[in-house]
Amino acid sequence: MTTAFINARLMDPASNMDTLGTLIAENEHITAVGPDITVPDGAEVIDCKKRILCPGLIDMRVHAVDVDAALAGGVTTVILQPDQTTIIDSDPVVERIRGRSKDSTAFSVYPMGAATQGLKGEQLAEIGQMQQSGAVAFTDCRKPVSDSQIMRRLMEYAGYFNALIVQFPQDKSLAGDGIAHEGEIASRLGLAAIPAAAEAMQIDRDVRLAELTNARIHFSMLSSRDGVEAIRAAKKRGAKVTCSTAPHYLHLNENAVEGYRTFAKVSPPLRAEEDRLALIDGLADGTIDTLVSDHDPQSADVKRLPFGQATPGVVGLETMLALAMSTVHSGKVDLMTLLRSLTETPAELLNLDTGRLEVGRYADLAIFDPEKPWVIDADKLSSSAKNTPFDTLPVQGQVWRTIVGGKTLFNRET
Amino acid sequence: MSTHYTDTAPYPRADVSPPSGSLFPHKHLLGIWNMDPTSIKHLLDTAEKYVDQNRQSHKTSPICAGLTQINLFFENSTRTLMSFEIAGKRLGMDTISMSTGSSSIKKGETLLDTADTLNAMHPDALVVRHADSGAVQLLSEKMDCAVLNAGDGRSEHPTQALLDALTIRRRKGQIHGQTIVISGDIAHSRVARSNIYLLSAMGARVRLVAPPTLLPTDIERLGVEVYHRMDEGLEGADVVMMLRLQQERMQGAFLPSLREYYRFWGLTSEKLKYAKDDVLVMHPGPMNRGVEIASDIADDLDKSAIREQVEMGVAVRMACLDVLTSHLRQEKKA
Secondary structure, X not given: OEEEEEEEEEEEOOOOEEEEEEEEEEOOEEEEXXXXXXXXXXOEEEEOOOOEEEEOEEEEEEOOOOHHHHHHOOEEEEEEOOOOOOOOOOHHHHHHHHHHHHHOOOOEEEEOEEOEHHHOOOOEOOHHHHHHHOOOOEEOOOOOOOOHHHHHHHHHHHHHOOOOEEEOOOOHHHHOOOOEEOOHHHHHHOOOEEOOHHHHHHHHHHHHHHHHHOOOEEEOOOOOHHHXXXXXXHHHXXXXXXXXXXXXXXXXXXXXXXXXXXXXXXXXXXXOHHHHHHHHHHHHXXXXXXXXXXXXXXXXXXXXXXXXXXXXXXXXXXXXXXHHHHHHHOOOOOHHHHHHHHOHHHHHHHOOOOOOOOOOOEOOEEEEEEEEEEEOOHXXXXXXXXXXXXXXXXXXXXXXXXXXXXXXXEEOOO | OOOOOOOOOOOHHHHOOOOOOOOOOOOOEOOOOOOOHHHHHHHHHHHHHHHHHHOOOOOOOOOOOOOEEEEEEOOOOOHHHHHHHHHHHHOOOEEXXXXXXXOHHHHOOOHHHHHHHHHHOOOOEEXXXXXXXXXXXXXXXXXXXXXXXXXXXXXXXXXXXXXXXXXXXXXXXXXXXXXXXEEOOOOOOHHHHHXXXXXXXXXXXXXXXXXXXXXXXXXXXXXXXXXXOHHHHXXXXXXXXXXXXXXXXXXXXOOOOHHHHHHHHOEOHXXXXXXXXXXXXXXXXXXXXXXXXXXXXXXXXXXXXXXXXHHHHHHHHHHHHHHHHHHHHHHHHO
């Protein structure tokens, strides 16, 4: 089966291509891409009407496999976090998840393995075996590996397998039982708080360890200006460090929890306005490498509770691109830079075979209209749960089609 | 100072009658945070009349007869619970009290399910205390009747602030212009937060005195002055409110020891000399004698208003129940 996507604005961050043209997908792979491509006979022709055609988005951090939500958001590959009901800390669990993904032609799911057994931060997990079974990186997810000695050994050991360690940058003892950003709002609402310094401190320590062990490290979910500055300084020194943030940190600040709104309870907490602006700057200048959704469907049962008891987390797969596009529309972030953080960079970090518009690669594609205005409606989300803090928010930029292995799996017009 | 500003109208905006025409345009009493001086004054004025009533031999005025009041306490309390019970009974309400031990919240029921259940019993006033900040507000969203916050987490304890204000107003004549010191564990105190909002709204000058570990970040943005030394903070004070120091604060390195706390932040006669001669000493209770306050001060009837605070507590809670159920009685009349 051959499909021709004609009249598309082809954007490929890996080759810096931004041109009007055609992409041909034969069976599962890209067979031709560029401005002057002739459509072969018998091909199904899809007129993209000058919408952007880019590699399918890669989301490095989801807590649940939510295929409908992903496809509606242009995401074709998700990286499942190890904090599942059965913790992903051994190769059989990894194999099961990879097997399920290979069976379905739909969608690529890669697991991240636990960095330590049971996410307890004590004993190294079987990194080598999990890697052979298909785990793409290793993390303790929402728990930082606190013990410096264990972290050092983890990085040394992972370095031998060239495995990426993903750390949650939050100093555990300084954060304590905090649930909000330390500042005026938390003080007024009477919520236990976490200072922004907790993030920078963890980054600083782990950068030292990365330099000591010559290993690479990735920090997930930056939330503060201090964090961005710590990464910027580390990169300048030449440390092998990368990091990510999520759209809600680019869009909201601590004011969102006013009135004890638990739908805005996330971990790390939403911080001050200056932090939000620093994160956008960090994304613009490349200090922040990737954007993740941190997609975490939670039912109203665990959200409609007093703030202290409510489970943190938001759904984000479906709204990630639209929310991120606001940084482009406001002139802060270059469109190609944004797309790179969602495609090429995560593919490179995790050694994935997607994330590029290149002949021979899998035809995992997203086609979206960058200008299209729409209003986020929580009830209409495809996610399995509706815990978004962005209900009724007007946004600009909407996914039109999502193509996995050459097949259109999401089409807004049907 | 301009004579235009009085205790009852600290800001020009308070001179304007509220747009709704109601002196208390709130359905619930969740906190002082969103209350304007007119509403606060209305509650205090109403309470004043109950102070007199409570001092007579016949203390009940059954204006709320036939109404049901439920006291739901998810956190242990003796004085606040009893105060609310007495207040309800003196207004002729049918009062039922429930504490954590006997409620199904321990059986895993969520707060909103509890609210649903209670709502189906058609109470007319629900008094709630909960260990989580914001819990009472959440519960109020599901209730048809008036909800009164009897303390939620570290957030607010509005009736305590109101009874403190009533005590100050009766002793000092007015709240406006007074220099009021709040000292102790501000960080974990809902009493402190409610008092900060109320006293600043009524035009008092509020100072906080505490060791840095017991002060929340950016608290000065609420319009208070922050001190760490008692002598500096107490200088020229009209009123000193001491807060209870929870013994468990010794864990988690908030403080080294009770002995050291008493030495630097306990209220003693020597430290009190820095305040004005006619200083009023207050404490929301229960007191830790020899920790945050010396016995001789607590028992000095000229200076200490601690017993009076308890008395005002009943009157203030009667006023709150009265005002929040007044629409029910108007319906009855019509």
